[in-house]
Every structure is written in C-alpha cells, then in structure tokens.
Amino acid sequence: MIDNIVANNLINIHFQPIISVRTKTIFAFEALCRCTYNEQNIPPDLLFKLAKQNNLLLELDILARRNAIKKFSSYYEKNNDLILFLNFESSLLNDLESFEKINSFLEDIIDLKIPFKNFVLEIKEDEITNIEVLNKFCKRYKELGFLIALDDFGTGSSTFHRINIIEPDIIKIDKSLFCDHENQINKEIVKAISKMSHNLGIRVLAEGVEKEESICNALRSSINLYQGYFFSKPKNEIKEDDINNIINKIGYIANIFKEKNIKTINNKREAIILYSKMVENIISNLDSLEKIYNNLHKAVTKYENIEAVYLIDAKNSKQIYDTVLVKNINDRFRPTKDGFEHYLKEYYYITLESKKGIFLSQKYISYATGSLCKTFAKKFTLNNNTYILCMDIMIKRKENENNI
Secondary structure: HHHHHHHHEEEEEEEEEEEEOOOOOOEEEEEEEEEEEEEEEOOOOHHHHHHHHOOOOOHHHHHHHHHHHHHHHHHHOOOOOOOEEOOHHHHHHHHHHHHHHHHHHHHHHHHHOHHHHEEEEEOOOOHOOOOHHHHHHHHHHHHHHHHEEEEEEEEOOOOOHHHHHOOOEEEEOOOHOOOOOOHHHHHHHHHHHHHHHHHHHOOOEOOOOOOHHHHHHHHOOOEEEEEEOOOOOOOOOOHHHHHHHHHHHHHHHHHHHHHHHHHHHHHHHHHHHHHHHHHHHOOOOOOOOHHHHHHHHHHHOOOOOOOEEEEEEEEOOOOEEEEEEEOOOOOOOOOOOOOOOEEEEHHHHHHHOOOOOOOEEEEEEOOOOOOOEEEEEEEEEEOEEEEEEEEOOOOOOOOOOOOO
16 A cells, blocks of 8 residues: 555645744744545554654655645745745664665755745654764755754753754744643743743744644743644634634734733732731731731731741841741742842842832742732831832732733
8 A cells, every 4th residue: 555655646735834923924834744545534654654664664655745845845935935845764863874875855846936034944863773874964055045943842852951962943832732721841842942042042843733722821921923723723724814814813923812801901000909908917007027927827828828927127128037838838938038138039139129129029938838829018107217028929820821
C-alpha cells in the first residue's frame, strides 16, 4: 500500500490557517498531509509509520513537502505576505546522508520564485539526537532566509537548552497546555514560556486552540499567533468565505477579551475599595500599635477570606509583631516573625512609593500557609510614623478569570 501511495503521489495537502490576532489577518498556513487509498482515509501518523517500516520515510517526507510548496504558490501569488509552515520528519535529521537529500525542496521554491523568507521550517527538537546535524540544519537554512519554528514545545522531553542551539524564530506551544483552561499549572507554564520567548525576541504561537477561554488565557500571556479548530480546521482549499469567517472570529474574540478585561478591572477596583475599608476598620480610632495588633486577631476571624495579617514599619521595612494567622495548615511553611525585613517584597516598596499608598498583588503561593492568595497592602500614619498593614487574601484555585 505505502509503495503505491508514494509511487503514484497519492498525497494531498491540506492547509490550516495560522492567525494573527494583533493584525486581524491570516498570518500563515501550516501544510498537513492527507491521504485516501482505496476510498479509505489513512491517518498521517499511520502513513508515516508505514513509510518508516518500509524504508520510504525520506521519500514520503520529500514528496509531502514538494506538494505543499506547489500548492502554496497559488496562494502566494494572491498575497505575497503569506507564510507557509513546512514540517520535517525530524528523525531524518539524525542521519547526515538523509539531511543532505532533504535539500531538494529548495529547487522547488526557486523554480516557483517564492522567497525563502516566506517559509517556516518546523522541527521537533526532542526527536533529534544528533546535535551536530541539528546545528548544521538550523544554521544553513537561517542563513538562506528561512524561519525556524520549534513544534510541540512545553511537553514531552522538550529541553530549554536546545533553544541556544536552534535559536528559533517561533515557538509553538503544545496544544495540551490549552486543553484545560482552568488548569493553573498549565497557565503558569504558558505564561513563563511566553515571557521568556518575548524577552529573547522569539514569536509565540498557541497551537490546537479550540475554546475561547483558552485563547483569552493565552492573550493574557501576550500571545498573538493562534492555530486551532476554533478558527479553522485544516482544509483542502481556503476560500474567500473561509477567510471572512476567520476574520469575524478574530473580531469576536477581541470583543470577548475586552469585556473580560473590563470586568476584571472593575472587580479589582471593587476589591481595592473593599480591602481598604477592612484596613480602615482595623486601624480606626486606635492610638497605639499594640491596640492595632490586637485588632488583627479579631480581623482574621471576622473576615473569612483573610488568612494572614501583619504590620511593617515603612521606614526600615521591618515587621512589627509576629504574623497573625487563621491557622497554619502546612508545617513546611513558616509565617514571618517580628523583625523580619520586607525590603525585597513588591508590596513593601510599591505601597511605600505609590501616590495612593495601596497595592494589590497578583496571585501567588503564600510562604506562610502554602495557599494560593493575593496580598493587599495599605500605608497609614500613626503618631507621626508611617506603617504598612498587609493582608493575605485567600483565592480559590479554580476561581473564574473574571474574579480578582
């Protein structure tokens, strides 16, 4: 079967659009292999598995890429800014002889008069064990003008040190990190990869996105490029109606994201007002720190969402009295004690320098209890001295993104 497929070029190419939300355009297509044999669809994984078993992997890989480039030429003629993502069977890059034969696709591109800069070469670095060939591959094609993309990054055996070798232009974050939009660990991994990539001048692409919540989470991490069923499935032909439908979906997502951000801002504003009143209730009409400290004990029982409260001397950043806790639920974590210096904490120096003298942090794991929380800090004056009262506010791990 696989012999006939390769010999008779029964490989069809479908294109899946890659979207730029920032420019509200189709940024690129990814070329994906499809095959029908005896009226049966052959899944790509099975196709390449059969090719490998029959020593036809290189031939199939070259054939698929050649068909993709030829098909892309008609789209390029209509839009010279369009880019094509080309996959490589990464295991072939472990063999220097196969690596040299792969170069044949360059002739196809030259014959069609398409610039190399309109192509992105995708590789799965975890499948490449020959570092010398990997380095040679990336260096050669980048010098020609191709872009290099790391595929399926963030799962499996992806290693960050390979970024030094590959120096990718694009990192495609694996779809598994976008499947569960409520998973806090996945969101933090995506955020970390995105931040690192942007700091290194690498573009980030979220692949496999299917739900608007996943896209909104990725937008919060400053990800601009998207690929997935939410926008479009791979298609044999991308028509004008398909393009218009994608543009409409981009506009829809932009509106949803704007509404969520506005709601989040309003929720944060309301929370700051609420927490400010809580602080005022603790310190109002009291003429000594000792009395305020006594009120802290009452506060942790009165307000159920407070898990810890503590006082800081604004002048030297030192804590006054021990932290007051609702309860210490984890022996591995230790609350700060009297005399602890908070000079490295953002809630200290931002509160100290802000005009309003208040600060509300992002979510984090509390060193006092191990719980997920936010810190609210407010500056106040007592007997001509300035202090900062901090409250650690407990946050539910699966809280809605619209809540603070």
